[in-house]
Amino acid sequence: MHEGKKITLAPLTPSQVQEDQERLRKNTEKVRGKKMNVYGSSKEIRKCLSSQQFVLILLFKDHCLLSETHCNLPASISSLLQEFEDVFPDETPKGLPPLRGIEHQIDFIPGASIPNRPAYRNNPEETKELQRQVTELLDKGYIRESLSPCAVSVLLVPKKDGSWRMCVDCRAVNQITIKYRHPIPRLDDMLDELILEGSG
Template sequence: MEELVVLEISGVKRGETTYLAAIREVSGGDLEEEDHPAVIDAVLGEFKDVMPQELPKRLPPRREVDHAIELEPGAKPPAKAPYRMAPPELEELQRQLKDLLDAGFIKPSKAPYGAPVLFQRKSYGSLRLCIDYRALNKVTVKNKYPIPLVADLFDQLGGAKFFTKLDLRSGYYQVRIAEGDEEKTACVTRYGAYEFLVMPFGLTNAPATFCTLMNKLFHPYLDRFVVVYLDDIVVYSNTLEEHVEHLRTIFQVLRENQLFVKREKCSFAKEEVHFLGHWIGRGQLHMDQQKVRAICEWEAPSTVSELRSFLGLVNYYPRFIAGYSARAAPLTDLLKKTQSWDWTPRCAEAFEDLKRAVTEDPVLRLPDCSRSFELQAAAGQRGQRASDSAFSSYRRRPPHFPEFGAAPHTRARARHFASGHFPSHHPHTATLCSTTRTATWHRPGG
């Protein structure tokens, strides 16, 4: 089945709006009810209140973690003028403001704060209301709570046989703004000023707040049978019987904390699941073919901004590309502030090389931490590479003994897989030493 997707592109020329139409394939699973084992259907029926068609028309409860906005001492309330919008955007703005008012998520504001609103188009075409809080964020004290490392989350899923992915429905709107900080969220539109009572998109500390909340709620089960990345929750198990019990446990946590799931974006009891731009299952990690296709169809960039966008997409998959840092070096060098734009044949070759590399579609086997590991390291004049469960690479200035530098890099990148000594292999062992010995050498003429 196919659907027509119309994308709006603003800013082609000042004052103009352009639309781009494209047809994309839609899998049947996007539109039809999935088939599940009967025991999974029973769990879904038991917790159907956790999966409503829309969020309840009421504020979420106060929790241990609400979103606080602490300003730097002496900061003045930032206020900006509204942005201009195209007629379709204004129509959508009116609709979304009405929905937010009806739900009680916003209220009219007379605060001295004011941030303009804009829209971000979601992957399936609809518009997400965002607030340009850059001025507010600049004077906000930053919350350094750590966001999970994606590679760590993947490693936890390696041995599982069944996966369920849960997506919270408008997850940010299920978190309250801390009492007294509501006025700081004030936004300005053509139709008036409003302040949020729930957490909007665009606040600098919003991801940290969300991670804090999720980690507190699911702390007893993290890395046992659930991993969480912002509003994406993956439940994983070795057997279907375990999976049923794990699902009940997670659904009960959601119910007790009045958190709601968007069922149409969830996958239940699958042997393979799409998570953070990858497909995971059967102990393996695959690239998302839609992203691979986008990389392969990317035209040669003509500006730093276009190059940064391309590398941002490729950077989803550095662990799939052997020697990635060295192969991307001609391109990443162009991003340096001291480097002027010069698209040389070497840059064009590196660009095409990265596109070819993702089409090779290597399958990465996720680590089984109950087994021992053997590491391989190699080095060249442009970079060094390690191989354990995936590719790892970095650049360095060419030393006289590059393999010597590759070994510490390899061990540093893979040390979390081993509690002690483990064997490693290098193509030029004469230049290397055992981890229990100290090696010294002198540069020629040094």
Template sequence: MIIDSGSYENVVSQEVVDKLNLPVEEHSHPYSLSWFKKGNEIKVTKRCLVSFSIRQKYFDEAWCDILPMDACHILLGRPWQYDRQSLYDGKRNTYTVVKNDIRFTLLPMKEKVTSKDVSKSSPSATTLLASKEFVEESRDFGIVLVLVPIVHTGASREKVEVATLLEKYSDVFPRELPPNLPPMRDIEHRIDLVPGSALPNKPAYRMSPKEKEKLQRKVEELLAKGYIRPSLSPCGVLALLTPKKDGSWRMCVDSRAINKITIKYRFPIPRLDDMLDCLSDQRCFLRLILEAGIIKSASSPMMSGKWPLKCLMAYLSGL
């Protein structure tokens, strides 16, 4: 059915009249039309009373002229619109009509999307089919493909292997650091200061009682775990608290003053081009071996061309 404000007559298709066996009567004023169907002019000689409903909410009837048109089944023109005081809203594409002093708003039909239009439709368009439409689609194509998702509830083999490896070396990946400082090593780290420089000894930052209490609690916690110990050094380094995103506090040490009088040691790194030339076409590597041998000396296995390119890139990405 089409509502057409440009048509001066209400029209019903001859096919509808024949299938529904509608009662027909002679037209009181026969006339000719030519734009409903391609070809010669068509003589209008009969009409009938057509009852129709729109979305099972609006029920109406109208006298329609009978024509063998193929544009639609029912065309409601100016006579029906005049009787129902219809108003068209071009922005919302709706018609407002009045029948028996009741106002109705006729909404446009939603576009029907089938599987044939999926590739042309928007991403937000639905692609679900009713059972009847599915049967029709399957008859047209002849082949139906079914996609069945499989949900894996258990852990994959890779995850199990990783979990086993982490459990085997759990002492290397502890959830919390062990108490006390690490044991003495053969090579101990040392910070050398510029000879003759005065050691900084600045007063503490001003803080609120709440911050001071939290800082004291943090120092006592580190002392209990053995991570720090009372210092007898004449050098004083400032400590302060900074808030974190989760609302807790992080203790920070202001080492800018001591860093100014610290000797900066620099070690040359081999040229990238020379290292790439030495790697040759090796493919397998271990990052631990690379880190252990790349800086030691030029006579190491890495520099003799026995380690791969990927190993070098892994090391450089960690610098």
């Protein structure tokens, strides 16, 4: 609901996706070679706010510095972040999202052999960390025991803060997966399109 009107968002048709990608490609070619900056300074943001125009702001916030971040922002932005603070909880809800009528599936190339890769060798510390992360994901309901005949390897990658990130090596599965006819637009392309529409 927006301003008393019910608005239903529907996905684009395949032809609309193709037209949108073609328009995006042409727009990207126009600005190629020009220096583009997707970041706005505080001066630019204040100028936009004072112009009484509709403004969309993408703000990266660090949970540890949330209070400090609010102090450095204009009062209107700080109040907006506080008003919708429940939209960005520190912990995501447990369990998988509800079924919405569209079931995701990965289609393999007909006749392709199912890959079964051996597990990566881990030391006892890494094995314990893997077990901890898998147990945590199972308890939260984000994952469940796989019944697939396909096996892929998992490895741990160290993060800057000293903790471990679990990565699933799906390269073997990707090689036998039927690619989408209409690929998802890249984030860089969508940002370029947003900048072009905003300046046009």
